[in-house]
Structure formats: C-alpha cells, structure tokens
Amino acid sequence: MEFRILNRGVVTAVAALAYAAFSGFAFAGSDEPPIKIGFFSPQTGFGAPDGRSALAGAQLAINQVNAANGIDGHKLELVPYDDGSDPKQGATIATKLTSQDGVVAAVSGSYSPQTLAAATIFQRAKTVLVSAYAVNPGIPKAGSYIFLQDVNGTVQGRAGAKFLADKGIKKPAVISIDNDFGNALVEGFVAEAPKLGMTVVSTDKNQFGEKDFGTIIRRVIASGADAIYLVQYVAEGKQFLRDWAQADGKLTLFSTEGIDSAGFYSIGKLADGLMFTTNLNRDSKSEETQQFLSDFAKAYDFPVDMVAASSHDAVMLVVDAMRKNGTTAADVKAGLDALRDFNGATGTFERFTENREVIKPVQIQVFNDGKISSAGVVSDPAIITP
Amino acid sequence: MSYLLVLLITVTILSTVTVSLNMVVGYTGQPNLGQSAVFGIGAYFAAVFATSYSMPFWFCFLAAGLIAGVAGALIGAISLRLHQDFFAITTLGLNFIVVATFQTLPFFGGATGLYGIPLPTIAGYELDYPGLAVCSLLLLLCAVGVSLLVNRSWFGGILQAVREDETLAASLGAPVARYKSTIFVISSIFAGFAGCLYAYFLSTVSPQTFGFNDSVLFLAMLLIGGSATIRGAIFGAVLLTIIPELFRFASEYRMLIFGAVLVLVLRFHPQGIIGEDSLIARWTANVFTDKRARP
Amino acid sequence: MTYILIQGIVVGSLYALIAIGPSLVYGLMGVLDVASAAALTLGAYLLLVVFQASGSVLLGVAAALVLTGAAGWVFQKSLYVPILDRGPIVTLITSIGVYICADELFRLVFGPLQQSLGIQTAIPDLHIAGVEVTGINLLIIAIGVGLLLLTWLVLTRTRYGVVWRAVAQDRDIASAVGIDSKKVIGGVFVIGYALSALAGILYALKYDSVIPTMGDVPAYKMLAIIILGGLGSPLGTIAAAFLIGLVETAVVAQFGFVVPRDAIAFAALVLVLLIRPQGLIPSRVVRA
Numbered sequence: 007m008e009f010r011i012l013n014r015g016v017v018t019a020v021a022a023l024a025y026a027a028f029s030g031f032a033f034a035g036s037d038e039p040p041i042k043i044g045f046f047s048p049q050t051g052f053g054a055p056d057g058r059s060a061l062a063g064a065q066l067a068i069n070q071v072n073a074a075n076g077i078d079g080h081k082l083e084l085v086p087y088d089d090g091s092d093p094k095q096g097a098t099i100a101t102k103l104t105s106q107d108g109v110v111a112a113v114s115g116s117y118s119p120q121t122l123a124a125a126t127i128f129q130r131a132k133t134v135l136v137s138a139y140a141v142n143p144g145i146p147k148a149g150s151y152i153f154l155q156d157v158n159g160t161v162q163g164r165a166g167a168k169f170l171a172d173k174g175i176k177k178p179a180v181i182s183i184d185n186d187f188g189n190a191l192v193e194g195f196v197a198e199a200p201k202l203g204m205t206v207v208s209t210d211k212n213q214f215g216e217k218d219f220g221t222i223i224r225r226v227i228a229s230g231a232d233a234i235y236l237v238q239y240v241a242e243g244k245q246f247l248r249d250w251a252q253a254d255g256k257l258t259l260f261s262t263e264g265i266d267s268a269g270f271y272s273i274g275k276l277a278d279g280l281m282f283t284t285n286l287n288r289d290s291k292s293e294e295t296q297q298f299l300s301d302f303a304k305a306y307d308f309p310v311d312m313v314a315a316s317s318h319d320a321v322m323l324v325v326d327a328m329r330k331n332g333t334t335a336a337d338v339k340a341g342l343d344a345l346r347d348f349n350g351a352t353g354t355f356e357r358f359t360e361n362r363e364v365i366k367p368v369q370i371q372v373f374n375d376g377k378i379s380s381a382g383v384v385s386d387p388a389i390i391t392p
Numbered sequence: 393m394s395y396l397l398v399l400l401i402t403v404t405i406l407s408t409v410t411v412s413l414n415m416v417v418g419y420t421g422q423p424n425l426g427q428s429a430v431f432g433i434g435a436y437f438a439a440v441f442a443t444s445y446s447m448p449f450w451f452c453f454l455a456a457g458l459i460a461g462v463a464g465a466l467i468g469a470i471s472l473r474l475h476q477d478f479f480a481i482t483t484l485g486l487n488f489i490v491v492a493t494f495q496t497l498p499f500f501g502g503a504t505g506l507y508g509i510p511l512p513t514i515a516g517y518e519l520d521y522p523g524l525a526v527c528s529l530l531l532l533l534c535a536v537g538v539s540l541l542v543n544r545s546w547f548g549g550i551l552q553a554v555r556e557d558e559t560l561a562a563s564l565g566a567p568v569a570r571y572k573s574t575i576f577v578i579s580s581i582f583a584g585f586a587g588c589l590y591a592y593f594l595s596t597v598s599p600q601t602f603g604f605n606d607s608v609l610f611l612a613m614l615l616i617g618g619s620a621t622i623r624g625a626i627f628g629a630v631l632l633t634i635i636p637e638l639f640r641f642a643s644e645y646r647m648l649i650f651g652a653v654l655v656l657v658l659r660f661h662p663q664g665i666i667g668e669d670s671l672i673a674r675w676t677a678n679v680f681t682d683k684r685a686r687p
Numbered sequence: 688m689t690y691i692l693i694q695g696i697v698v699g700s701l702y703a704l705i706a707i708g709p710s711l712v713y714g715l716m717g718v719l720d721v722a723s724a725a726a727l728t729l730g731a732y733l734l735l736v737v738f739q740a741s742g743s744v745l746l747g748v749a750a751a752l753v754l755t756g757a758a759g760w761v762f763q764k765s766l767y768v769p770i771l772d773r774g775p776i777v778t779l780i781t782s783i784g785v786y787i788c789a790d791e792l793f794r795l796v797f798g799p800l801q802q803s804l805g806i807q808t809a810i811p812d813l814h815i816a817g818v819e820v821t822g823i824n825l826l827i828i829a830i831g832v833g834l835l836l837l838t839w840l841v842l843t844r845t846r847y848g849v850v851w852r853a854v855a856q857d858r859d860i861a862s863a864v865g866i867d868s869k870k871v872i873g874g875v876f877v878i879g880y881a882l883s884a885l886a887g888i889l890y891a892l893k894y895d896s897v898i899p900t901m902g903d904v905p906a907y908k909m910l911a912i913i914i915l916g917g918l919g920s921p922l923g924t925i926a927a928a929f930l931i932g933l934v935e936t937a938v939v940a941q942f943g944f945v946v947p948r949d950a951i952a953f954a955a956l957v958l959v960l961l962i963r964p965q966g967l968i969p970s971r972v973v974r975a
Contacts, residue, residue: 050644052900054799088643093598098637101398119598122507126595130520144507184495184947186504186598210944211503215904217894221694221939241801245894252821269800423776473964476775477719481914482960484907485953492950604907608783615780648791654784659766662773 040083041076041333043068043324044103044112044133046120047317051091052214053117055240055269056313060115060138061086062306063314067321070301077328084321085109089120096123104131110328111136111338113320115313118142118186125152134327134338138320139263139313142186143392146362151339153362155320156285156352158392159187162262163194165368165384166235166283170260171202175233178204179226179257181219181246182237183264184211191237191262198389207231216242219249226257233258240269247276266312266371277373281381285352286312287369289380298351312352319350363392397521399637401593404528405586407629410613411535411622412582415575417611418620419548421555422471426483427610429490430467430580432602434460434587436494439506439597449512453588460584461577468576472569487604495599505598512592528589532626535582539622542575551575612650616657618667627666689818691940692933697824699932700831701893703925704886706909706916707838708879714855714919715875716771722762722782723883724906725789730755730884731891731901732797735804744806751888752881759880760873768872786906793899801898804891823893830889834882835925842921851875855919908949911956931955 045064048057068084076082085107089095096119103109104127111134114121121140128135129149137145137152141159146152157165170178180195182188192209199206207229210222223246226234234257238246243265250259261282270277287295298318302310326348327341346357355364367385371378384390413427434456441447441455467486471479494500512519512527519527542548553561554568562568591597613632618624635653636646663670705727709720733751738744766785770778810822820828842848853861854871862868886905891897912931916923931952938951946954 050647050794050799054794055801058800087640090643090646093596093601094594097594098398098402101395102640105394119505119596119600122505122596122598123594142504144504147508181944184503184944189502189504208943212944213947213949215900216944216948218694218698218936218939221691221936222943224690225940225943241896241898244801244896248895252819272803417776421774423779470961474960477713477717477779478914478960478964480719480775480779481910482957485911485956488907488947488950488953489957492947496946608780611776611780612784615777619776644795645791648788648795651784651787651791655766655781655788658773658777658781658784659770662770662777 038080040081041328042083042085042107042109043321044085044087044107044109045115045317045321046087046089046096046099046103046112046124047115048091048117048120049088053091056117056139056267057088057091057115058308059268059311059313060317062302062308063138063317064113064115064321066298066302066305066314067318067325069305071322071325077325077333080333082325089116091117091120093119093123096120097127100124100127100131100135104128104133109133110333110335111324113138113317113324114140115317115320116140118145121145122148125149128152132339133335134324134342136320136323136342139316140187141190143190150362153323153342153358155323155364156263156316157366157368157390158363159190160194160197161390161392162283162368163191163196164198164389165194166191166260166262167195167198167202167204168384168386168389169281169283169370169382170233170235170258171199171204173258175258176204177207177231178233178235178260179207179229179231180209180235180237181222181226182209182211182235183239183242184213187264188237192235195235212242214239214242217245219246220253223249223253223255227253227255231257233260236261237264238262239264240267243270244273244276247273247280251276263312268309268311268314270311271309271376274376278375279372281370281372283368283384284312284371285366285369286310286315286371287353287380287383288371288378290353292349292354294349295351295353315351319352322350323348359392361392365391394521397525399634401521401525401528403630403633404525404532405590405593406610406613406633407626408528408532408535408586409583410610410617410625410629411532411539412579412586413610414614414620414622414625415539415542415579415582417614418625419542419551419555419575420471420572423476423480423611424467424471424483425480425604425607425611426467426486427579427583428602428604428606429483429487430460430463430583431587431590431606431610432490432494432597433463434584435591435597435602436500436506436587437584438588439509439591440500442509442592443506449514449592453585456588456591457581457584460587461581464577464580464583465573467580468573471572471576484604484607487602487607491599491603494602500599501597503599505596505601507596509592509595509597511595524589524593528586531582531585531589536622536626538578538582542578543622547571547574612654614664615662616654616664618664618670618673621664621667624664624667628664631665691936693818693820693824693828695933695936696831696929697827697932698936699929700827700834701886701889702905702909702912702932703831703834703928704882704889705905706912706924706928707834707921708875708882709909710913710916710919710921710924711851711875711879713913714921715851715872716767717775717919718767718771718778718782719775719910719913720767720782720879721779721906721910722785722789723759723879724902724909725786726755726759726880726883727887727890727905728789728793728899728902729758730887731897732793733884734888734891735802735897738804738806748888751884755884756877756881759876762880763872763876767876768869786902790899790902797897797899799899801896803895804897805895806892808892823889827889827893830885831929835922835929838921838925904949908952911952915952915956915959 047060068082087099114137118140125148134151139156146154182192263284266284327338331337331341353366355366367383370382372381416424437459438452438456441452613628617628666672708723730751734747737747737750808823812821854868858868912927916927
C-alpha cells in the first residue's frame with residue numbers, strides 16, 4: 007500500500023534530520039579548536055533591520071581579531087542564531103548555546119525581551135552574556151554574569167532631558183514607542199525634566215506599525231509644547247517625520263538611538279536638523295572609532311549605525327577579557343570584572359560598575375543632508391551614572 | 393542534556409494548553425481563538441504574585457488557575473450568545489484586548505513586562521529544570537485524565553450531542569448553557585495552570601509572548617494533530633515544537649514551512665495526522681483488527 | 688474637528704477597501720478569508736516591481752490589479768472551494784496558513800526591510816475648511832466614497848447584484864435556477880482581491896512604504912470590521928469601516944495614544960456584539 011512506503015520514507019527522513027540536528031556541527035575538522043562566542047539577533051520579524059546591523063558588527067569584530075592571529079593563535083568563531091524578534095526563543099537559544107554549542111561567552115545582538123529571557127539561562131549556566139544595545143535596566147539584574155555594554159535606557163532619557171533643558175526648552179511633549187526601550191527612556195526623561203525646570207506637557211505611547219501621527223502632532227502643537235521628545239524606531243520615526251513635514255510645526259524635535267539605524271537614512275532631507283542621543287560619535291577622534299567606521303564601510307554595503315557599533319564593542323569586550331585572563335567561561339567573567347579603561351567604537355569607559363553597567367558620556371548627533379555629525383555630548387556625572 | 397530538558401518542558405506545557413483547547417473545540421465544536429489569552433492571564437497573574445507580592449509558588453499556581461477559570465467563564469458566557477464565526481472573531485478580539493491590558497497597566501509591568509521570577513519552591517525544595525519537567529508532566533497527565541473522564545462520562549456525552557445538534561439537544565432537555573460554560577471553565581483552568589508553569593520556566597513575561605499568533609498556533613497544533621482527539625492535541629504540540637527546533641539550521645524558512653504544513657494538512661487531510669478517520673488511525677485499527685475468517 | 692473628520696474618512700476608506708472583498712466572500716460562502724490581506728501586500732509589491740522596471744505608474748497599477756485578481760481566482764479554485772464543506776474553523780485556519788506563507792515569501796523575495804516607492808502623486812493638495820488635505824488623501828476619500836456608492840448600486844440595481852444575493856441566500860436553489868455559482872464565487876474573489884490590491888497600492892503611496900508585514904494589522908482588523916457591520920452584509924461592512932476609522936481617529940485626538948489602536952476596533956466589536964449580536968446592519972442571509 008502506498009501509504010506504508012510513504013510512512014517509512016517519512017520516518018527515515020525525520021530520523022536522519024534528527025541525527026543531523028542533534029549531532030551538532032562537528033564537521034569543522036581543524037587542528038586548533040576555535041573559541042566559540044555565542045550570538046543571537048532578530049534576523050526575521052520586525053527587528054530584522056537591526057538584526058542585520060548587529061550581526062554585521064559582531065562578525066566584523068570576529069574577522070578583525072582573526073586577521074590579527076586570533077587569541078594566542080586560536081581562531082574565534084561566532085555561533086549566531088535568529089531569535090525571530092520573539093522573546094520565547096531567547097530561552098531556547100540560550101540553552102542551546104550553553105549546553106550544546108559549548109560557547110565560552112555570548113553577546114546579545116537583540117532587543118530587551120529576548121535578552122532578558124536569555125540572561126536567566128546564561129546566569130544559571132555561569133556563562134557571560136554581554137548585551138550590545140538592549141538597555142532594559144533589568145538585564146544586568148539577572149545576575150553576576152550579565153553585563154550591559156550600552157548606556158542604560160534611564161540614563162539616556164536623563165541625558166536627553168539635560169540636553170534639551172540646556173537648549174532652553176521648557177515644555178516638552180513625549181511621543182514614544184510603547185515597549186521597554188521606550189518606557190525606560192521616557193522614565194529617565196520624565197524623572198529628570200522637573201529637576202531641570204521643564205514641565206512635561208504630555209506623554210503618548212504608540213504601538214509598532216503606527217503610521218498616522220498627524221492627529222497626535224496637532225494635539226501636541228495645540229497644547230503649547232515647545233519640543234517633542236521622540237522615542238521611536240526606524241519605521242515609526244520615518245512616518246512621524248513625514249507627518250511632521252505636513253503639519254508645519256515650529257517645535258524642536260529631539261530623538262534617541264532608536265533611529266540610529268541603517269534603514270533610517272532613506273528619509274533624506276526630512277530629517278535635517280534632527281538631533282538624537284546615541285553612543286556612536288561619527289566625528290570622534292578616537293582611533294578605535296575611526297578604524298571601526300572605515301573597516302565597516304569596506305566590508306558592508308549598507309550604512310553603519312549604533313547597533314553595529316555596539317555589537318562590535320560587545321564582542322571586543324569579551325575578546326579583551328579573554329586576552330588578559332584566559333579563554334574559559336570563568337576567565338571571561340573574571341576578565342570583565344577586572345576590565346579597566348576599555349576603548350571601543352562607542353567610546354571609552356573606565357570600568358563596569360558594581361551592577362555591571364557602564365558609565366559613558368552620551369553622544370548627541372545630528373542629521374544634515376544625509377550625513378550624521380556631532381552636535382554635543384552629555385558627560386555630567388550626575389546624569390550619566392546609572 | 394539540559395537542551396532536551398528545556399525542549400521537554402516547553403513541549404509538555406504547550407501540550408497541556410492544546411489538550412485544554414481540545415476540551416472546548418473538540419467537544420463543543422466552537423472555534424476558540426482565544427486560548428493564548430487565558431494562557432497569558434495565568435502566566436501574568438502568577439508572575440505578578442510571584443514578583444510584586446512575593447507569594448509562594450503554590451499560591452501563584454492556584455491563583456493563576458482560578459483567575460484564568462473566571463476568564464473562561466466569561467468566554468463561555470460569550471459563547472452562549474455568539475456562534476461560530478462571530479464567536480471566533482470575538483475570541484480573536486479578546487487576545488488583542490488582553491494583550492493591550494498587559495501592555496498598558498503598570499500592574500502588569502507595562503510594555504516592559506515582568507522579570508526576575510524566582511524558581512518555584514515546594515516544601516522548601518527549590519525546583520530547577522528537572523523539577524519543572526516533572527511538574528509539567530504531572531499537569532499534562534491531569535489534563536489528559538480530566539479529558540478522558542469527560543469523554544467517557546455522561547457529561548461528555550451531552551456535550552457531544554450539543555456539538556452535533558445543539559437545538560435538538562436543548563429540546564430534549566439537555567442543560568446546554570450550564571454544560572458549555574463548565575467545559576470552558578475547566579479548559580481555562582488548565583490553560584491557566586500551564587501559564588503559571590510557563591512564567592516560572594521563562595522567568596519573564598512580556599505582552600508579546602501571549603498574542604494572537606499563539607492562539608492560532610494552538611489551534612493549528614490541534615487541527616494538524618487531529619481535532620477532537622487528545623492524542624491529536626499532544627501530537628500536534630510535539631510536532632509543531634520539535635520540527636522548528638530541528639530546522640534551526642534553516643531558520644529562515646521556519647514560518648514558511650509552518651504555514652505550508654498548515655495549509656497542506658488542512659487541504660488534503662483535514663482530519664489531522666492522527667485524528668479520527670485519519671490514515672494513521674485507520675491503519676492502526678486495521679492492523680489490530682482480528683481478521684480471522686468467521687463462519 | 689474637520690481634521691478628525693477627514694482623517695477618519697481616509698482611514699475608514701482604506702479599511703473599507705480591504706474589508707469589502709472578504710465581506711462579499713463571506714456572504715457567498717460563509718468563509719472568513721484572512722488571506723485577502725496578502726493581496727494587499729501583493730498589490731503593493733507588484734506596483735513597486737513594475738514601476739521600477741518600467742517607470743510607468745499606470746502600468747504598475749494595472750499589473751497589480753490584474754495579477755492579484757488572477758491570484759485570487761487561482762487561490763479559491765485550488766484551495767478554498769475544495770474545503771468548503773469542512774467547517775468554518777478549517778477554512779479560517781487555512782486562510783491564516785496561506786497568509787503566513789505569503790508573508791514569508793514576500794520577506795524571502797524582497798527582504799524584511801521597508802522599501803520606498805519613490806512615486807510622487809500628481810494630485811494637488813486642497814484646502815478644505817482650513818485643513819490642508821494632501822492629494823493622496825483626496826484620492827483615497829474619493830475611492831472610498833465611490834466604493835460605497837458603487838457597492839450599493841451594484842448590489843441593488845444591477846443583474847450582478849441580484850445574482851450575488853441569490854447565490855448568497857441559497858447556493859443550490861440558485862443553481863437550480865441556472866446560475867453558475869462557481870463563476871460567481873470566482874468572480875467575487877477576483878474583484879475582492881483586486882480591491883485589496885488597490886488598498887495596498889494606496890497604502891504604499893500614502894505612507895511611501897512597502898514592507899512584507901504591511902498586511903498584518905489590516906488582516907485581523909478587517910475581520911472585526913466585517914463582523915461589526917453584520918456578517919455577509921457588504922454595505923454594513925463599509926459603514927463599519929468608516930465608523931472604526933472615525934472612532935480610532937477621534938479617540939487619539941481626544942485622549943492621545945492611550946490604548947493600542949487595534950484594541951479599539953476589537954473593544955468596539957465586543958461591545959456592539961454583546962448588545963446587538965447581529966451586527967450593525969445585519970444581512971438578511973441567515974447563517975446557522
């Protein structure tokens with residue numbers, strides 16, 4: 007009966023697949039076993055654009071290190087996974103990396119929900135996880151093996167408030183994406199604003215995929231605000247700017263690292279004059295930053311952004327710890343704890359705080375004529391200490 | 393091998409939800425697109441009690457089931473007023489409303505969600521993954537047991553009569569409203585318990601974890617496995633959890649394969665892979681039938 | 688106030704365009720077709736591809752409408768009609784499965800990133816009661832209102848409308864009277880999908896963005912709109928579409944982004960259904 011043949015064929019195929027999947031990728035066949043660093047980012051789903059930049063930045067770091075003979079002759083290998091912009095996958099991927107793939111450390115090139123879910127697993131497996139650009143303050147709270155590479159969300163919000171206040175803004179309105187990134191920044195901004203003599207006129211949070219900002223813009227203008235603190239990602243940010251051009255408002259627009267992403271550049275002239283907080287200073291005189299920018303431009307055909315720079319630095323942090331301390335999982339942790347004066351593409355910092363966060367100045371950049379350049383920096387210790 | 397353990401826990405918890413969904417879909421024939429909402433309600437309330445109020449595991453577990461059960465009663469009440477497509481879309485809408493509630497109210501952690509849920513402790517003994525696996529398996533067995541009980545009981549018989557022809561059943565005196573509501577409550581209680589375990593397992597909950605897409609996934613698991621059968625529910629859950637993991641090297645195509653499998657099975661073999669009247673079921677029956685010639 | 692009205696009608700017109708096809712389909716076959724939202728995305732991508740290849744907007748629009756309509760015909764013949772007797776759950780989940788496949792195929796072929804159309808609409812902007820209305824919005828309003836009138840006309844005054852209503856009421860008797868219900872079903876899918884493609888084109892033009900996930904929100908929102916309007920009632924659907932568009936805009940204008948937008952449509956749905964289970968303008972077709 008044909009059904010029986012089909013059945014046997016299916017069973018054999020599934021068994022073969024299962025064998026292949028569970029036996030792992032043990033076919034490398036090189037003499038020196040490579041040092042594996044785990045990595046996950048959203049390659050599919052709504053986070054795909056940032057995932058592309060993140061993976062590029064991380065891979066560039068690996069390639070740079072391997073070109074310089076690796077770590078004591080051992081090559082590095084990135085073990086990347088796609089988390090599909092889905093928090094549930096964070097846990098599965100983390101387990102796979104720690105128990106099956108034998109990574110000595112990992113970097114999260116993804117958003118906070120996935121990173122949070124993964125952090126618990128990495129902590130339990132006593133393997134270091136460095137979060138490249140996910141900035142939920144809860145991430146490093148997951149445990150002593152979890153490190154935050156980027157300035158946390160609340161600090162960025164505070165820095166944004168400081169910069170606006172210094173520019174003479176008195177009545178900002180907040181229009182933010184409704185997720186943990188947006189919430190963290192808004193929290194920082196709203197808490198700091200009164201201390202600087204500003205009154206937040208309104209706070210509005212939109213969902214992903216929001217396309218109609220015209221109504222909310224009119225509402226904000228009518229309320230007498232003198233600035234808009236815009237916390238958005240690329241797609242929503244672009245739609246906002248298109249509606250903003252229609253609305254003919256005179257308010258100051260100020261944004262965040264959410265739009266510091268390769269896909270945003272196509273907005274062109276509509277972004278002229280838009281300033282934002284971020285960690286990548288394109289005009290930086292630092293050799294690390296300039297080297298990174300030029301290497302990235304040579305390797306990839308899409309523009310560099312803070313996501314790529316952050317992922318790059320996160321990997322380099324692990325490399326740095328390994329160079330100084332050793333290549334086991336415990337060595338990496340000790341190495342990061344003992345890290346001093348790290349120079350990365352996204353700036354330099356003295357050491358990780360006792361909560362495994364960083365103290366870095368917050369860069370202010372501005373769009374003009376399709377280019378990004380520096381418009382200032384916030385380095386007031388009261389603001390930037392988490 | 394803790395990767396297998398993590399898979400086992402995931403599969404068991406999701407199977408429990410699918411089995412619970414089958415109680416409603418299989419027995420009343422009503423298309424419930426809101427199972428993820430009750431699953432999420434269980435998970436979220438367990439998370440809130442565990443983190444904000446530091447309540448012990450047994451409390452969070454019971455609370456999750458109870459509150460999910462109340463939600464189930466609501467859905468059951470709605471099912472009495474609305475049928476088939478109206479009901480399907482309304483439960484679909486409930487997903488969005490529930491997720492919006494989780495996302496907006498600070499009580500539920502807002503868009504950030506809740507994190508840092510500690511490992512459950514029972515009688516002073518902290519449960520790690522092996523313990524969670526045992527808990528999930530026990531829960532699944534309970535759900536299956538209750539399903540079988542309902543199936544074989546008089547209660548189940550009435551429900552099947554309602555499924556076949558509600559008007560007729562009512563005219564014969566069956567307490568349709570009461571029985572339908574009851575099965576919705578039972579189904580939701582189990583989904584709520586499963587949600588609690590899932591929250592402890594992930595140690596974080598966020599609004600997107602329990603959206604509409606997951607309600608579709610549960611229903612798909614049930615349909616692909618074989619609707620109205622317990623074995624179909626479990627098989628569907630196992631299949632749709634394991635296959636994407638096996639295909640991680642082709643992760644680009646995961647969702648495409650899922651959609652394609654869904655369409656192909658429903659188009660060409662809508663009874664599900666091991667449901668009633670499916671090829672496998674018929675083959676098994678054939679193999680185990682006594683074929684000796686009879687005078 | 689004027690702004691809210693205009694914006695609400697624009698949003699509502701787009702919703703109406705997307706919802707009318709599935710509403711006609713449901714009236715005819717009792718089937719909820721989520722896959723028609725894929726027609727939206729398909730229309731937008733076809734426009735993008737043809738425009739980039741030929742430089743002609745008109746050609747792009749024509750190609751999008753024709754090819755998407757054809758896709759609709761193929762889809763119903765190969766997938767939907769054969770499973771009609773399997774019950775509503777199966778057809779709904781199948782259409783969701785098709786939508787997922789379509790979504791993924793768009794992503795795999797065109798990439799996950801947003802693409803810009805780069806088309807400037809040559810329609811001039813207008814000032815209406817102190818509010819500036821852009822050309823594309825004018826076009827959308829015109830199409831939306833036109834659709835409403837056209838649907839009413841066709842359904843009540845033409846032979847096609849009578850035929851549709853006949854098949855919707857009772858397929859078997861319609862066949863007995865000589866109506867080829869297969870042709871009617873095929874025709875409804877072609878028209879419905881072409882209209883969805885048109886909606887996709889208008890979305891792409893208005894927001895200058897083509898992205899694989901652009902059909903996600905319309906897919907599920909349109910289900911709410913169809914039910915709200917009264918299942919199987921095309922006019923009710925259009926009315927519900929405008930209503931939801933206006934309510935969403937009014938809520939944002941009054942309260943800001945206080946609740947997720949999608950939840951509004953469904954909250955409205957749940958409320959209305961609990962009070963009036965037949966929907967706003969119930970169809971005279973009785974569905975068991």
